[in-house]
Structures are given as C-alpha cells and as structure tokens.
Amino acid sequence: MTGLVTIVGLGPGDPRFLTPAAVEALAAATDLVGYGPYIDRVPEQAGQRRHSSDNRVELDRARFALDLAAQGARVAVVSGGDPGVFAMAAAVFEAVDNGDPAWRSLDIRVEPGITAMLAAAARVGAPLGGDFCSMSLSDNLKPWEVVETRLRAALNADFVVALYNPISSARPWQLGAAFKIVAEIREPDTPIILARAVMRPDERIRILPLSEVEASMADMSTVVIIGASTTKVIERPEGEAPYVYTPRFYGVRP
Numbered sequence: 001m002t003g004l005v006t007i008v009g010l011g012p013g014d015p016r017f018l019t020p021a022a023v024e025a026l027a028a029a030t031d032l033v034g035y036g037p038y039i040d041r042v043p044e045q046a047g048q049r050r051h052s053s054d055n056r057v058e059l060d061r062a063r064f065a066l067d068l069a070a071q072g073a074r075v076a077v078v079s080g081g082d083p084g085v086f087a088m089a090a091a092v093f094e095a096v097d098n099g100d101p102a103w104r105s106l107d108i109r110v111e112p113g114i115t116a117m118l119a120a121a122a123r124v125g126a127p128l129g130g131d132f133c134s135m136s137l138s139d140n141l142k143p144w145e146v147v148e149t150r151l152r153a154a155l156n157a158d159f160v161v162a163l164y165n166p167i168s169s170a171r172p173w174q175l176g177a178a179f180k181i182v183a184e185i186r187e188p189d190t191p192i193i194l195a196r197a198v199m200r201p202d203e204r205i206r207i208l209p210l211s212e213v214e215a216s217m218a219d220m221s222t223v224v225i226i227g228a229s230t231t232k233v234i235e236r237p238e239g240e241a242p243y244v245y246t247p248r249f250y251g252v253r254p
C-alpha cells in the first residue's frame with residue numbers, strides 16, 4: 001500500500017505559527033480532509049482535492065481519510081492547534097485500531113502544531129511555567145462524572161489547569177459547574193485567563209480573579225487557564241495588560 005495519511009496541526013490561526021514541516025505536508029497532499037473552517041485556512045492548490053465536513057463526525061472523517069489513502073492517495077487531515085490535543089490524530093488511530101486490518105500497513109504521520117493553551121500562555125506571560133495539565137470539558141465523548149473527578153483531582157494537586165472545549169450551545173452549563181468546583185478548592189483571587197481566538201484577528205484575552213469570572217465570558221473559541229495557588233499576576237502601568245506567571249521555584253532563595 002503506497003497511501004499516506006498525515007494529520008497536520010495548523011496551529012492557533014495566524015499562518016506564521018504553522019511549522020515549515022506542516023506547510024510541506026499540506027503542499028504534498030493530493031487530498032485535504034477536515035472540518036470546513038480548518039480546510040479554509042489552507043491556501044487552494046491546483047489539482048488538490050478538498051473534502052470539508054462538519055465538526056461532529058471525527059471518526060467518520062478519519063475512516064474516510066484512511067479509505068482514500070488505501071486507494072493510494074496522499075491525504076492530509078487538518079486539525080486546528082496540535083492534531084494530538086483533543087483533535088483528529090486520536091480519531092485516526094482509533095479508526096485504525098478498530099477498522100480494516102489493511103489500514104495498519106498505511107504510512108500514518110503526525111505533524112505537530114502549536115496548541116491553544118501554549119499560544120494563550122505565550123500571550124500573557126508564563127502561566128504554565130510550573131506543573132500543569134489540560135482537560136477537555138466536553139462530555140460528548142466521556143461522561144461528565146469523569147470530567148468532575150479529574151478536575152477536582154487536578155485542582156487538589158495544585159496543577160495549573162487549561163480547559164479546552166469550555167462551552168458551546170449544545171453544552172451550556174458545564175463551564176459554570178466547573179467554576180463552582182474551582183471556587184470550592186481555589187482562593188477567590190486565583191488568576192483565571194480567558195483566551196479567545198488566540199492568534200486570530202478577533203483575539204480577546206482577559207485576566208480576572210476567580211471571584212469575578214462567569215461562564216458567559218467564554219465561548220467555544222476560548223481556552224480557559226486556571227491558575228495554581230502559586231500563579232501570580234504582575235500589575236503594570238494603567239492601560240497595560242498585566243503579566244501572569246507560575247514560578248518554578250518553591251523554596252527560599254539564598
């Protein structure tokens with residue numbers, strides 16, 4: 001089998017944050033497969049077929065890509081951010097694991113991209129400077145009880161927590177429920193970063209204490225970063241955005 005599937009990370013938005021390796025993989029593809037808005041980010045190329053789909057059918061899209069590759073195509077499956085972070089790479093491998101045995105002989109590669117939490121962190125300072133973890137708040141693919149148990153564990157372990165998929169019209173209450181759990185475990189002045197559409201033209205980043213945060217301040221293009229007990233805000237002159245960082249150092253300096 002000569003077919004190839006490359007799952008390509010497009011980064012957060014601005015094409016300057018696309019890796020040269022991802023650009024090469026996109027240019028070498030005979031077929032692009034992905035959610036419409038991600039496909040739209042890739043410049044059109046003569047002779048390259050574009051297969052847009054909606055966002056709900058990741059596994060079907062993965063099978064479609066594998067089928068094309070099995071017929072000899074060089075397929076690029078596009079994903080926002082990094083394809084391994086709550087995105088298409090896992091869906092492709094899940095399809096291979098449970099699907100046509102012939103797919104196992106395909107060449108499957110992953111081209112990494114800058115994931116939303118790293119882009120957001122870079123915008124505000126170094127909030128992920130200490131130990132951190134990330135979670136998807138979506139209960140489309142896993143039960144809500146799992147989300148709640150993990151969130152409590154992460155907060156109790158004093159990780160900085162980055163929340164992906166915080167809210168959507170189909171999942172309106174989950175972020176509010178998550179903030180309630182955060183308020184049980186973290187102090188009211190804990191810094192919360194709401195980073196929306198980072199590195200896109202409509203970027204908006206807010207830094208607020210936990211006591212002032214509301215779920216309605218986020219949407220499905222927002223990644224939420226919850227500070228650890230050690231995360232600090234450095235205030236700056238009037239009109240300038242503060243910096244946020246989590247120190248790596250726990251001890252007393254000599």
Ligand code: SAH
Binds near residue numbers: 085120163200
């Ligand atoms: N693979 C993607 C994440 C897909 S899950 C990545 O690595 O970034 C989709 C979620 O990612 C969104 O609900 C949002 O929480 C986050 N996200 C993706 N792009 C973003 C951006 N440019 N700014 C802020 N959040 C983003």
